[in-house]
Amino acid sequence: MVAVVGATGAVGREALKRLHERAFPVKELRALASSRSAGESLAFGTGSVVVQELKQGAEQGVDVAILAADAATSREWAPRFVAAGAVVVDNSSAFRMDPAVPLVVPEINAHLLAARPALVANPNCTTIVSLMAAAPLHRLFGLTRLTACSYQAVSGAGLPAMLELEEQARQWVAGQPMQAKVFRRPTLFNVFPHDSALLDDGSNEEEQKLVRESRRILDLPDLRVSATCTRVPVRRAHAVALHMEFERKVDLARAREALSCTAGVRVIDERAGSPADPLMAAEGDDVLVSRLRIDAGGEDGHALAVWAVGDQLLKGAALNAIQIAEHLL
Ligand SMILES: NC(=O)c1ccc[n+]([C@@H]2O[C@H](COP(=O)([O-])OP(=O)(O)OC[C@H]3O[C@@H](n4cnc5c(N)ncnc54)[C@H](OP(=O)(O)O)[C@@H]3O)[C@@H](O)[C@H]2O)c1
Numbered sequence: 001m002v003a004v005v006g007a008t009g010a011v012g013r014e015a016l017k018r019l020h021e022r023a024f025p026v027k028e029l030r031a032l033a034s035s036r037s038a039g040e041s042l043a044f045g046t047g048s049v050v051v052q053e054l055k056q057g058a059e060q061g062v063d064v065a066i067l068a069a070d071a072a073t074s075r076e077w078a079p080r081f082v083a084a085g086a087v088v089v090d091n092s093s094a095f096r097m098d099p100a101v102p103l104v105v106p107e108i109n110a111h112l113l114a115a116r117p118a119l120v121a122n123p124n125c126t127t128i129v130s131l132m133a134a135a136p137l138h139r140l141f142g143l144t145r146l147t148a149c150s151y152q153a154v155s156g157a158g159l160p161a162m163l164e165l166e167e168q169a170r171q172w173v174a175g176q177p178m179q180a181k182v183f184r185r186p187t188l189f190n191v192f193p194h195d196s197a198l199l200d201d202g203s204n205e206e207e208q209k210l211v212r213e214s215r216r217i218l219d220l221p222d223l224r225v226s227a228t229c230t231r232v233p234v235r236r237a238h239a240v241a242l243h244m245e246f247e248r249k250v251d252l253a254r255a256r257e258a259l260s261c262t263a264g265v266r267v268i269d270e271r272a273g274s275p276a277d278p279l280m281a282a283e284g285d286d287v288l289v290s291r292l293r294i295d296a297g298g299e300d301g302h303a304l305a306v307w308a309v310g311d312q313l314l315k316g317a318a319l320n321a322i323q324i325a326e327h328l329l
Pocket of ligand 1: 005006007008009010011012032033034035036037038054067068069070071073091092093123124125155156157158159160312313316317
């Protein structure tokens with residue numbers, strides 16, 4: 001039995017789709033959400049599944065649980081699923097910095113799954129997109145500094161945020177004032193710093209996630225990481241401008257070759273057309289990498305810049321979680 005908690009949300013819906021498309025062995029599916037959506041019907045494969053409320057007993061008989069609700073729900077329910085014998089992959093931030101819980105991007109640190117942990121944390125979506133491009137280059141040249149500036153899709157804030165942007169587009173066309181509840185300001189025709197909580201040092205939570213989780217996933221606890229995260233009026237797929245400094249002198253041809261050979265990465269060479277953008281990346285599994293170039297701002301020949309774009313609902317969430325679960329089968 002496979003359970004998806006938060007099945008009605010942006011990530012949960014993608015998880016249902018990808019479970020079917022990847023032929024994940026789902027003998028039985030339990031789609032769980034809050035009492036608000038219990039009884040709703042969701043598409044699954046060629047059929048449908050009725051959403052059940054996440055309540056006492058929902059964990060019983062579950063072999064694999066993909067959690068895609070909020071962090072508080074994960075904190076309460078991940079231990080319950082584990083205690084009932086399930087393998088759990090959590091999409092929330094609840095366990096990402098817990099040293100007892102591996103934080104995994106399979107293309108980078110799948111070896112952490114060899115011990116068959118019962119609970120695995122899925123990293124932050126912007127971090128996954130960034131590291132899919134940075135990790136192959138780190139393996140080649142030894143990363144010493146990572147600077148990431150993100151351009152994040154509204155769906156990173158869930159289904160209501162995506163629907164709000166679509167509604168704002170309709171309101172604008174109709175000449176009506178744009179309503180903004182999720183971000184508390186219009187998203188259409190706008191760009192603003194990431195909406196997560198502001199911290200005492202002036203950074204925001206999303207930026208801190210990128211800093212801390214990058215160090216943990218790359219196993220580089222002292223890596224210098226700088227992040228500026230923004231929200232842009234894009235439905236899905238986050239873009240990140242990455243500037244990286246390395247121990248060793250970089251070789252552009254080797255860097256391009258390494259990225260081209262990395263599973264889950266696709267190099268889109270802008271010299272042969274257009275560089276990657278969120279519309280190209282949306283609904284695809286791969287992180288698209290373009291604009292690979294020597295970064296003139298780094299120490300002579302030791303720095304690279306790239307533009308990486310990935311569907312954060314997929315590789316940044318549902319797909320990465322299912323890939324982890326596949327390793328644990
Ligand atoms: N969106 C992304 O790009 C992204 C990327 C990486 C990680 N994540 C993480 O993935 C999780 C889900 O994000 P999302 O974007 O899919 O959010 P979302 O679209 O707002 O969906 C939230 C889901 O959680 C359910 N839920 C809320 N409270 C619940 C409760 N008390 N008990 C059971 N279910 C409950 C909702 O059910 P109802 O329909 O009943 O309200 C809904 O199915 C979050 O932890 C988020 O941080 C998201």
